[in-house]
Amino acid sequence: MMSKNDNVTVIIRQSGERTLDLCKKFVEEQVNNRNIVIVNEVPFSKALRRTFEIGLEFNLPWTIGIDADILISAGSIDMMIKLAECQKDVA
Numbered sequence: 001m002m003s004k005n006d007n008v009t010v011i012i013r014q015s016g017e018r019t020l021d022l023c024k025k026f027v028e029e030q031v032n033n034r035n036i037v038i039v040n041e042v043p044f045s046k047a048l049r050r051t052f053e054i055g056l057e058f059n060l061p062w063t064i065g066i067d068a069d070i071l072i073s074a075g076s077i078d079m080m081i082k083l084a085e086c087q088k089d090v091a
Helices: 020-028 044-058 076-085
Strands: 008-013 038-040 061-065
Touching: 008 044, 008 076, 020 038, 020 076, 044 061, 044 076, 061 076
Parallel strands: 008 038, 008 061
Antiparallel strands: none
16 A cells, blocks of 8 residues: 655645545545645635635645546656656746
8 A cells, every 4th residue: 555645735626526525535545635625615716716825724845736537547647746746947
């Protein structure tokens, strides 16, 4: 069993998708449950704003926003983080 990532906040944005439970299950397999938040805000701009606010509140190195109709594969969160860490700073 892979260890769960504790350095990332995952915000699942949902608006009635039937796949919410499955999306959350796949995220929970990769991230500690305490770092997962579900938001249900309308319009999308409000959900996006809330995603960033939650990320700042958790103050972890990484924040991932995912829509509830996205079903991630095993290891994909760690893969995304590793790819992001390889990117050059553009600031």
